[in-house]
Amino acid sequence: MKDMLEILLDFFKKYRIDCFSSLPLGACRLKKPYLLERDGITDGTVIVMAIPYYTTACAAKERNLSAYAVARDYHLFFRRLFDDLLPILQKSFPQNKFVGFADHSPIDEIHAAATAGLGVIGKNGLLITPRYSSYVFLGELITDRKLPTETYEPRTCENCGACLAACPAKSGNLCLSALTQKKGLLTDEEKEHLAAFGSVWGCDLCQEVCPHTKKVLESGSIFSPIPFFAEQPLPHLSTEILNEMSDESFRQRAYAWRGRETIARNLALLEKGESSC
Numbered sequence: 001m002k003d004m005l006e007i008l009l010d011f012f013k014k015y016r017i018d019c020f021s022s023l024p025l026g027a028c029r030l031k032k033p034y035l036l037e038r039d040g041i042t043d044g045t046v047i048v049m050a051i052p053y054y055t056t057a058c059a060a061k062e063r064n065l066s067a068y069a070v071a072r073d074y075h076l077f078f079r080r081l082f083d084d085l086l087p088i089l090q091k092s093f094p095q096n097k098f099v100g101f102a103d104h105s106p107i108d109e110i111h112a113a114a115t116a117g118l119g120v121i122g123k124n125g126l127l128i129t130p131r132y133s134s135y136v137f138l139g140e141l142i143t144d145r146k147l148p149t150e151t152y153e154p155r156t157c158e159n160c161g162a163c164l165a166a167c168p169a170k171s172g173n174l175c176l177s178a179l180t181q182k183k184g185l186l187t188d189e190e191k192e193h194l195a196a197f198g199s200v201w202g203c204d205l206c207q208e209v210c211p212h213t214k215k216v217l218e219s220g221s222i223f224s225p226i227p228f229f230a231e232q233p234l235p236h237l238s239t240e241i242l243n244e245m246s247d248e249s250f251r252q253r254a255y256a257w258r259g260r261e262t263i264a265r266n267l268a269l270l271e272k273g274e275s276s277c
């Protein structure tokens with residue numbers, strides 16, 4: 001019978017996941033312990049994954065969404081992955097418990113990924129990996145099974161300051177990413193700010209200016225090898241495209257949780273700004 005590490009290595013190869021490592025659960029910072037308590041896991045191992053999502057569609061000049069929102073919602077990717085992986089593990093090790101998380105996690109994912117040696121913690125608040133810079137989603141498999149692990153003192157980036165210098169929120173403005181997600185009425189100032197920014201959803205400024213991103217763009221290593229992120233890309237949204245999108249397609253997008261109205265409002269502001277030029 002294959003041991004768990006062999007199963008994981010085969011599985012990650014199939015999914016083309018090449019940035020993962022394991023650390024003891026005890027080395028993680030618990031943020032939402034109840035998410036583990038409900039599964040009865042108190043000790044064990046965390047296998048943390050950094051999933052790259054940047055594709056050629058993200059490099060398109062006409063992109064008006066944050067790069068993470070160009071492909072379908074990454075939660076769909078993780079759901080598919082865990083739906084595939086967990087039954088295999090459960091069948092092979094019926095005496096153990098396995099649970100998968102992404103985003104809504106019991107642990108501090110960035111701290112765990114840095115402790116497992118996947119990258120450094122950037123001043124921009126993101127994990128920076130050597131191959132993909134910060135263009136990764138973090139997810140983890142947690143089990144009560146003990147596996148070999150290696151831990152490192154979490155390191156931070158070199159603090160060059162480029163991300164802070166590029167951030168328009170530092171001069172008292174509301175964070176642009178938060179602004180694109182804000183529901184309801186915007187003030188005139190917020191409308192102007194959003195129209196001038198040119199993004200329908202999210203902001204990548206602090207990632208784009210980071211020297212680590214420039215390096216991996218130059219080398220070409222930034223591009224995700226995972227097919228899911230190259231499927232059905234939508235780098236540019238317009239009112240016309242939004243209106244033609246079925247509810248089912250819309251639900252598969254990372255911005256769907258905010259509802260069509262918020263996206264339609266942002267588009268109207270952007271398109272008004274473009275037509276008045």
Ligand code: SF4
Nearest residue numbers: 167175176177203206
């Ligand atoms: S998302 Fe954009 S505006 Fe918001 S803090 Fe980061 S760089 Fe600043």
Ligand code: SF4
Nearest residue numbers: 122157160161163210
């Ligand atoms: S831009 Fe500089 S300070 Fe900001 S995350 Fe990148 S390396 Fe760190």
